[in-house]
Amino acid sequence: MSRRVTMADVAREAGVSLMTVSRVINNKEGISDATRRRIQLIIDRLGYRPSDIARGLVTNRTGTLGLVVPDNANPFFSEVARGAEHVAYAAGYNVFLCNTEEDKSREMAVMRSLEEKRVDGVILCSSRLEEHDLKRALAFHPASVLINRQLHEEDVGIVLIADERGGRMATEHLIRSGHRCIGMLAGPEDSYSGQQRIRGYRAALADAGITCDQVLTPPCPPKVNPGKEAAINLLTARPDITALFCYNDLVAVGALQACMELGRRVPDDCAIVGYDDIPLAVLVTPPLTTCHVPRYELGSRAMELLLSRTEHNKPQIKSGHVVLQPELMIRASAP
């Protein structure tokens, strides 16, 4: 490929000025249909592609957004991403999907890189950053939305799951089934949603007059194998536990495997409740009782919020604060 076709090439070929070509490209008014068609033909023939780079330099907008998630391989986040991307594409935006791999310093690095790319806005999902760093990371972005993370700050949209309520529902379900010694595999300690779920868990126990025990809520990375390990440790240390509430479905699947390995039958010897309701939840044996979370909607709502903050012609979405409700799905792992 010799040299890229530029607007000037098209203009010369058509015998018009740059502006005329520019107007055709951007579908602006004030061009006769005849010239418009003629120029479009030349554009197609030459294979001209407008440069978003050059355009971005002058308009100060890139048509690009950032979406930062802890782990793209987790079906929870890939579905959130689907929701967000769908809305973004429909509005003509592209999105950088960035993985932090549950790592704070990578999260900071990613945010900086997105700044340098001059994205028009960012969605930060389940950020693990401390408040100070988070504010700094957001400050230089033209618009931003948080998912699964609270922050007291004007100018940032927030989309949350009612996780305390979810944690409470899950735990109450286990209590109603007669369980009195309920452990929780609590997920990452710096996860906001994890903290909320624990609150719900504790509140439910307290309401039932069951004394809480710190030992019963060990943290763990939110994946299958760490969940399995944590479950083995907890169930070995505390054989009196008859039920486990898990930070998410991946951890719950790990717990399932742990029970199998320990010779504990699910749900008879140990009931298990997950969180998220990812597709995997109904594919394992027994199927997981879990808190359903509207994952796609989490992403799409966040993106709508972001776009409304980005495109000033659109009516700003009234509330910058959306709370979505979880729903308990009762299946065989904790009937």
Added chain:
Amino acid sequence: MSRRVTMADVAREAGVSLMTVSRVINNKEGISDATRRRIQLIIDRLGYRPSDIARGLVTNRTGTLGLVVPDNANPFFSEVARGAEHVAYAAGYNVFLCNTEEDKSREMAVMRSLEEKRVDGVILCSSRLEEHDLKRALAFHPASVLINRQLHEEDVGIVLIADERGGRMATEHLIRSGHRCIGMLAGPEDSYSGQQRIRGYRAALADAGITCDQVLTPPCPPKVNPGKEAAINLLTARPDITALFCYNDLVAVGALQACMELGRRVPDDCAIVGYDDIPLAVLVTPPLTTCHVPRYELGSRAMELLLSRTEHNKPQIKSGHVVLQPELMIRASAP
């Protein structure tokens, strides 16, 4: 936020010229350590971020690459993406992860959008495009690599799985176990890897002296539910089938569910073999016999190839053609 901090602001503040600042940013030689440190300090204090947009306009490089996959929610592709992104990040690149949702027109649209973003190169994974469209789509990109897709064209890197061999291994395993009527849920008809896997399947049957039957290889979208439907249809139409070879593990899980619904026990009444060996394969009951594919490596090798074609200082990787080997993992669904 009032106005972005620019290089000029830094230069003015430091009492030096733009060039001096530029040299510091890009770690170029010919700056005294003293000034370098002094300017770095000012950069940090002002929160200056170099604009990749402006830089891209002059250098003609964006530090951005495209990665196009059919379905980001499929664990196979998310792992390929992990491999590719890991290599890209290590080399200082960002990547646009783009979903086509198994749709050809979206695939074309995505490729065009990537052109306009002026990415430095593209990896196209499991492209469904016809040869003509594919060549056109690649032509305007400075560098490109194909995964799971053959194409006779100089200047494009290719990373493949030996899928014909994989299909053969899977089928031979079933034949060795005594099966004589083996169906195949063949996946998308326009998938190159699907076509290769069918070839392997047919070759194995032919070698064993088993007559092939077109009816036994219905295509289906590569997901759980379509796989389930296809399996129900096939097993209902041909109850004499005692084994199914599936395009991928998602389809195989669908087949598993179909068998459960039809009251067929796996593997006794119907053996099932999948493909890919995604994490889910060992989580379902019974665990799937499947062809393991080095998914992460598929992505990382492809990205290495792409970078070697993008960065002219690096030694070009000799062969632009990499073939990775699958490996049969024998588990309970087809012992």
Added chain:
DNA sequence: CTGTTAGCGCGTTCAG
């Protein structure tokens, strides 16, 4: 309806 002028923020010359 179409063209002209100016500059977006930076890196690449080439001179000091």
Added chain:
DNA sequence: CTGAACGCGCTAACAG
């Protein structure tokens, strides 16, 4: 070791 001028490809604002 440092700086001044120029242009990357495009659009905004204003003329005609």
